[in-house]
Amino acid sequence: MAPKRFFLPKSLPWPVVLDILALLLWGLMILRYWVTGLMAVLLHPDYHWLAITAGWLLLGMAIWRAIALVRLRQTVPTEHIALLPRQWSLAILLAVAVFGLIYVPRPFTSDTALARGIAEPAGLTRSQPQRFVRNTPPEERSIIDWIRTLNVYPEPDAYADQPVNVVGFVIHPPNWPNDYLMVARFVLTCCAADAYPVGLPVKLSGDRSTYPSDSWIQVIGTMTTETLDQQRRLTIAATTLETVEEPSNPYEF
Amino acid sequence: MSQLNQGVTLFLSLLVEAAPFLLLGVIFSSVLAVFVDERKLIQWMPKHPALAALSGSLFGCLFPVCECGNVPVARRLLMQGAPPALAIGFLLAAPTVNPIVFWATWVAFREQPAMVFWRVGLTVLIAVVIGWVFSVQRDVRPILQPMVARYLPSPPPRPAARDDFDLLSGGTYLLQSGGSALKLDMPIAAAAAVAAPPQSWSLRLRTLLEMMFQEFRELGAVLVIGSAIAATVQVAIPREWILELGQGPVTSIVAMMTLAWVVSICSTVDSFFALSFASVFTSGSLLAFLVFGPMIDLKNISLLMTTFRSRAVVYLFLLAAQLTFVSTLVVNLYTNW
Numbered sequence: 335m336a337p338k339r340f341f342l343p344k345s346l347p348w349p350v351v352l353d354i355l356a357l358l359l360w361g362l363m364i365l366r367y368w369v370t371g372l373m374a375v376l377l378h379p380d381y382h383w384l385a386i387t388a389g390w391l392l393l394g395m396a397i398w399r400a401i402a403l404v405r406l407r408q409t410v411p412t413e414h415i416a417l418l419p420r421q422w423s424l425a426i427l428l429a430v431a432v433f434g435l436i437y438v439p440r441p442f443t444s445d446t447a448l449a450r451g452i453a454e455p456a457g458l459t460r461s462q463p464q465r466f467v468r469n470t471p472p473e474e475r476s477i478i479d480w481i482r483t484l485n486v487y488p489e490p491d492a493y494a495d496q497p498v499n500v501v502g503f504v505i506h507p508p509n510w511p512n513d514y515l516m517v518a519r520f521v522l523t524c525c526a527a528d529a530y531p532v533g534l535p536v537k538l539s540g541d542r543s544t545y546p547s548d549s550w551i552q553v554i555g556t557m558t559t560e561t562l563d564q565q566r567r568l569t570i571a572a573t574t575l576e577t578v579e580e581p582s583n584p585y586e587f
Numbered sequence: 588m589s590q591l592n593q594g595v596t597l598f599l600s601l602l603v604e605a606a607p608f609l610l611l612g613v614i615f616s617s618v619l620a621v622f623v624d625e626r627k628l629i630q631w632m633p634k635h636p637a638l639a640a641l642s643g644s645l646f647g648c649l650f651p652v653c654e655c656g657n658v659p660v661a662r663r664l665l666m667q668g669a670p671p672a673l674a675i676g677f678l679l680a681a682p683t684v685n686p687i688v689f690w691a692t693w694v695a696f697r698e699q700p701a702m703v704f705w706r707v708g709l710t711v712l713i714a715v716v717i718g719w720v721f722s723v724q725r726d727v728r729p730i731l732q733p734m735v736a737r738y739l740p741s742p743p744p745r746p747a748a749r750d751d752f753d754l755l756s757g758g759t760y761l762l763q764s765g766g767s768a769l770k771l772d773m774p775i776a777a778a779a780a781v782a783a784p785p786q787s788w789s790l791r792l793r794t795l796l797e798m799m800f801q802e803f804r805e806l807g808a809v810l811v812i813g814s815a816i817a818a819t820v821q822v823a824i825p826r827e828w829i830l831e832l833g834q835g836p837v838t839s840i841v842a843m844m845t846l847a848w849v850v851s852i853c854s855t856v857d858s859f860f861a862l863s864f865a866s867v868f869t870s871g872s873l874l875a876f877l878v879f880g881p882m883i884d885l886k887n888i889s890l891l892m893t894t895f896r897s898r899a900v901v902y903l904f905l906l907a908a909q910l911t912f913v914s915t916l917v918v919n920l921y922t923n924w
Contacts, residue, residue: 353800353804356804357800357803360606360807364603364606367603373603375596375600376596376599376600376603376604377600377603377604381604384607384608385603385604385606385607387607388606388607388610391610392606392610395796395799395800398796399796399800402793402796406793420804422808423804423805423807423808424804424808426808426811426812427804427807427808427811430602430811434599434602437595437599439595439596439599439600440592440596441596442593442596443589443592443593445589445590445593446589446593524604524857525600525601525603525604526596526597526599526600527597527600527601527604527817527818527821527850528850
């Protein structure tokens with residue numbers, strides 16, 4: 335049995351209650367992202383289980399602590415070494431948890447892609463040749479598959495007339511003529527903090543204003559080579575271009 | 588508006604990604620405090636500063652925590668009387684020299700397995716050197732936050748100091764059943780360490796729970812602040828400015844070290860992040876990213892400040908930065924790798 339000195343006065347120990355509330359809300363915040371599918375906007379799917387486990391653990395710790403408080407009405411005295419006063423820490427944790435419970439994180443947009451710089455072929459892609467499957471038929475390649483293929487052999491003419499079928503969001507690069515747009519995706523390696531955009535130019539038959547920035551499109555066509563920004567670039571000559579729903583996981587990996 | 592959205596998404600993704608590792612660190616650190624008498628562990632450790640730093644560096648294999656989680660463990664080690672070389676070695680190397688990170692780096696750089704060995708080797712080397720440097724400071728208390736320093740025994744020049752400490756220092760005490768004294772105004776961490784042996788399992792479990800809450804509250808709040816700063820800087824500084832520096836042997840290292848410092852990504856997943864720069868950056872600069880990032884970054888500077896005074900954090904930062912820079916420059920200039 336615990337020594338008597340550990341007993342608190344009879345009144346409700348508010349600091350402990352707030353502690354429990356903070357952990358409870360943090361657990362709920364993480365689990366909410368999982369349940370609503372929003373976790374896909376924040377993390378690479380490989381790391382979802384880690385965050386989900388953390389969410390359950392936080393919830394479990396909060397419940398355990400609450401049961402201990404109700405059953406035993408006692409607590410161990412807490413003095414602690416802190417950079418921040420206890421109230422500040424609690425306030426920050428509670429505020430972020432409440433915010434995280436309400437806010438709906440949005441995937442990055444074309445503005446972000448333009449600001450971050452869209453990876454050129456042979457640019458900033460993960461060099462992971464063991465994941466490059468030579469036998470993927472061209473029409474089944476995603477945007478990142480195309481960029482990886484280009485990394486291996488960067489001559490655009492080598493892909494002339496190959497069929498293309500990709501889904502991505504629309505970027506209007508400011509220097510390009512009005513009948514060109516870029517179909518792009520963000521690529522995640524771990525979480526949104528390291529997302530980088532990749533994209534392919536699309537040659538339209540009409541004006542690009544039909545397809546506003548950040549709308550999602552499916553582009554079907556064939557590969558050709560065009561000169562954009564004084565650079566020869568592999569370009570999709572679109573035959574069919576349809577607006578589609580934003581996919582549940584907006585990133586590629 | 589889109590910038591704000593981007594910043595908030597970045598912020599939340601850093602938080603959600605770091606939370607499991609922070610929790611893991613908090614759990615390990617609390618279990619260590621309640622169930623393991625580190626003073627025994629510390630007594631087995633070699634006394635020579637370099638060897639102590641080396642053992643500290645390899646502690647990470649026992650306590651696989653990333654840089655969000657290693658600060659509480661290092662702090663605990665110091666409070667239990669570990670030599671500074673051991674604690675510093677642990678602090679700098681543990682986030683990298685542990686099985687999880689080894690595995691993650693291996694997976695990411697399967698095409699360049701040498702990266703794993705360079706990363707681990709350089710990290711241990713740098714941690715040992717810095718641990719050794721800090722061991723010159725015989726009394727470590729002036730470089731620690733006063734709240735931490737209060738619980739440290741006096742330095743070795745008075746060999747009996749540790750034994751006398753409990754009796755000769757002022758304060759309010761309770762006499763324990765074994766004849767030892769429990770200082771009442773100690774924080775729970777130190778009190779748990781002194782009082783742990785005679786406790787029942789249920790009380791130990793509840794002390795563990797209490798400590799986990801306390802550490803999560805404190806380190807969680809600091810992580811929030813760090814992530815907010817990291818997200819703000821990422822949104823505010825155009826990334827291509829950083830990338831433009833990426834070609835030369837010197838500028839690429841400086842750029843990648845800056846990026847590592849700014850992005851504050853967890854060491855368990857940073858090798859995947861580094862991989863996205865593999866095609867444009869020199870191998871030495873990627874190595875600099877992987878070695879320097881887990882030691883010191885924007886996020887964990889605020890965590891370090893809970894233990895060390897700002898002067899010591901500046902020394903740690905400068906030493907780690909210089910050693911990383913010089914060693915990876917040597918890799919860039921004198922190896923073909």
